[in-house]
Amino acid sequence: MTVHGEARGLETLTASSPRPGQRLGAVSGHLLKEVRERIGVSQDQLSELLQVDKSTIQGWESGRRSLNSSRAGSLRAIRRNLLRLGGDPTLLMLLDQALDADSIINFVVNDHAIQRADEHPLASWVLTRDTTHMLAWALTGSSPASLPATEKLPRRGPTPSSPQLPRDELNAFFSQMRRAAELAHWSGDEAALLRRQALYLCSYDISPDTAGWLAEIRRRPPRTQTHGWSPNWADARSVATSLTRHGDHAALAAFMATGMGDEAGEAANLNYWAYWLGIDSLPKADDHFMIAAPAQSWDALALLRGLTDRLTPGIGAIDLNVHSVWALLGFRRGLLTADPNLSRNLEERVMVLLDSDGISAQARQELVSVHYGLRLTT
Structure with a gap:
């Protein structure tokens, strides 16, 4: 089998110099390994087919070298060649979400000390389910729902079965997410998106105080909601659903009693579902798309x-x-x-x-x- 040499020279494009042990591309690298293993080729075979050094393949799959550091055209070449080799199209489509997850993780874990809420990548980009689940893959080790099931593949040696971050990076991630949520809370409605998304990601934290912290955030004024839609509506929905992950169902019941049941609330809920599930595929910079009439774009x-x-x-x-x-x-x-x-x-x-x-x-x-x-x- 031969493949065009579109990927030639890719080993020179990932110029990042990570700290010892740091993984810059944990999620996308693990997904790349899933694609390769499901094709049924070794790292040696893939390096020959893509015409890159084996150490480059190893660096990508381990996450030590980030695919995000490659030029956009080179990433497209990788995807085309993997598809030509028999790569699962669904996995290849998820590569963009995996790269997005890596970029968010790296921003957070590398301790960017933001002073304003609008400096954070989660402040102007509404996440979809696929990107969120890619993040959760790194935070919990649980496979995303969109990942096609397959038989467990035999691996040589103690290779990781997921891209889950080590404990020190998990602690850093959740600590920074809490800081971002706190900063967004005091920044007002303009930072509502950052607050909502940071709180949702914090719900994946298994620390004993997470549920209590989320519940305390929910009670803070002026983040109360009566009926219909406002910037607080999506925030209240996310916090309520997040708390169910920790066994607290009262918040969701309270939200449904106050935030649903009228035309604005029902429309916002359906619009959000359509975007979350990828049915409305247009990217969103904030939550105001929820106030549109339902099914205008899905x-x-x-x-x-x-x-x-x-x-x-x-x-x-x-x-x-x-x-x-x-x-x-x-x-x-x-x-x-x-x-x-x-x-x-x-x-x-x-x-x-x-x-x-x-x-x-x-x-x-x-x-x-x-x-x-x-x-x-x-």
Whole structure:
């Protein structure tokens, strides 16, 4: 098998000089290793096929050398060649999100002492689920939901099974995220996006005081929310869903009682879901896209598919997921007849949830309503 020499000379493009033991490209490097192993080639074979030195491949996969340091054209060449070799297209598409995750981690862990909230990369870039889950991969070791499943591949030696950061870097990351959230809190509504995203990422911290700290942040004035949408709405939603990761479901119930139930709140929730799941693919610089009329820039049927997949017992924010399906069907009543296979999948999931514990009385009523609607369309 031969490959064009588009990647020739890439070993000279990663000029960063990391501190001993530091990984500049942990997430993208581990993803690159996943692609290579699923193709079924060794590092020696890949270095020959890409016409780069083996040490470059080793540096990328270990994270010691960052793919972010390569020129954009070189990154495209890597991706094209990996696809030509049989690389999984889904994994290759996720490489951009992995690179984004690495850039955020490096900014935070390298202790950039920002003095203004708008200096932070999370202050003007709304993260999607895929980028957030790539970050979570490094923070928790849990594989992203978007990563295609495969059989466990045999590895030689004690190679890591995930790009999870070492404890000292995790501590530095979460410490800086808390600092960013505190700075954003005192910076007012202009820093609302940074505050929200920093708080959400902090929820991945397993430190014993995390839940208490998040709950204390939630109670701080003026971050209270009554009805409808404001810059605080998305913040309150993120904090409430974050707390469910630590077993606190009261905050989500309180948010749904105050932040949902009117036109503005329902529209904001659906717009956010569409962006989070990648159905609305246009990048966002702040949260104000949530106040648009629903489905102006996204496909309602695609959103129903995405939300249906999240109707699974045991998910922390299951009540919000149920409500979102119910609200979407109310917004677009013809969706239940648009895709018979989706309707069958939805009905199966609804029945499983109705037979399970762990959902609120409101969620149960909404599931009954969805089930009734499904019965009417069959």
